Amino acid sequence: MRKTMLLAIPILLFIGCMLAFMAYLGPAKAPGKQDSSDIVAYVNGDAVERREMNLIAERSGLPRANEDQGGLNDPRALEQAVEAKVAQEAAVQFGIIQDSSFSAFLKELKVENERRTAALNNNEPLYGPQQYTEKTYYDYRYAVMMTALKAAWSVKELQASEPVLKEYYQRNRETLAKKHDMIQMYEWIQPKPEPYDAEKLQQAKKEVEALRRQLEAGSDFSLMFRLRSAKPGLTGVLTITEDNYKEISKYRSGDYQAAIELAEGEVSGVLENRESYYLLMAVERQPGGYRSFGDMREEVVRQYADRSFESYLKRMAEEAEVVITGKNSG
Numbered sequence: 001m002r003k004t005m006l007l008a009i010p011i012l013l014f015i016g017c018m019l020a021f022m023a024y025l026g027p028a029k030a031p032g033k034q035d036s037s038d039i040v041a042y043v044n045g046d047a048v049e050r051r052e053m054n055l056i057a058e059r060s061g062l063p064r065a066n067e068d069q070g071g072l073n074d075p076r077a078l079e080q081a082v083e084a085k086v087a088q089e090a091a092v093q094f095g096i097i098q099d100s101s102f103s104a105f106l107k108e109l110k111v112e113n114e115r116r117t118a119a120l121n122n123n124e125p126l127y128g129p130q131q132y133t134e135k136t137y138y139d140y141r142y143a144v145m146m147t148a149l150k151a152a153w154s155v156k157e158l159q160a161s162e163p164v165l166k167e168y169y170q171r172n173r174e175t176l177a178k179k180h181d182m183i184q185m186y187e188w189i190q191p192k193p194e195p196y197d198a199e200k201l202q203q204a205k206k207e208v209e210a211l212r213r214q215l216e217a218g219s220d221f222s223l224m225f226r227l228r229s230a231k232p233g234l235t236g237v238l239t240i241t242e243d244n245y246k247e248i249s250k251y252r253s254g255d256y257q258a259a260i261e262l263a264e265g266e267v268s269g270v271l272e273n274r275e276s277y278y279l280l281m282a283v284e285r286q287p288g289g290y291r292s293f294g295d296m297r298e299e300v301v302r303q304y305a306d307r308s309f310e311s312y313l314k315r316m317a318e319e320a321e322v323v324i325t326g327k328n329s330g
Helices: 002-025 050-059 075-093 102-121 134-157 162-171 198-216 221-228 245-251 253-260 293-319
Strands: 039-043 046-049 182-191 235-240 276-286 322-324
Touching: 039 050, 039 075, 046 050, 046 075, 046 102, 050 075, 050 102, 050 134, 075 134, 075 293, 075 322, 102 134, 134 293, 162 293, 182 198, 182 221, 182 253, 198 276, 221 276, 235 245, 235 253, 245 253, 253 276
Parallel strands: none
Antiparallel strands: 039 046, 039 322, 182 235, 182 276
16 A cells, blocks of 8 residues: 555656646647658557657667658667657556657647747746757657656556565665675875975875885784874774765765775775875775665665566567568568
């Protein structure tokens, strides 16, 4: 029940918006007789027109096809078109849109742009662009449709019992629920000279590089660290945990990257910030463990729904009947 309630929220929002808009448009009818020469393929009997194929190609970063190429110059464009069409067909079945044809899309675009023009002329509030292009409206419509379709499919079709969710959690625990390791490091700090002096600056860096070579030769870093700790500002301790690793990775990204690559007992290369040159030594590492299924349940439901929905669409695309027309069928 909790899963159903969580997934029902987006469907009420998005399907409500889409159905209200479709009701405003009325039943979709093609604005004119469809020219069969513009059709490059059929997916489960639904036509894919060249203009729609080009929009799909642009969305995927693929080159547009000119008329001489027949609309299918890149096989990846056909794959993307099949995926888009089966999603549109599913949206029709779930009552999210009324018509999956490109002509219906063009009618929606025309009506929406007329509404926007009227709103501007009447000094009414208008959100988004003053006018949609075919590409921007296709992107917007497709995104809203896919969100509503996923929500509707999840509520009606998703099998997410507790045993299934727990099995998914166990199978994906490393990426889903693993906590950050605890890493404690000693910092050996060599301050930069104040005021600035190029010669002294180079000397400070050389001292740290010399220390690094001593450590490679077997010198005891911990002993040297303890002796140096008697002078303030020359040493430090940095501890990375599950609670602070995001902050450290953001504000001390160089130190964080060095730390996660160090095994216990290893020393970093020479690091630098505005105030000093320094070395880090990992003196202790402890596995972070895992967040419990209970703590991660909502995220487990979300990820399981996402992947199950992706599998559903992939299966639909693989099972689709695809017919390539005209010069594309070579």
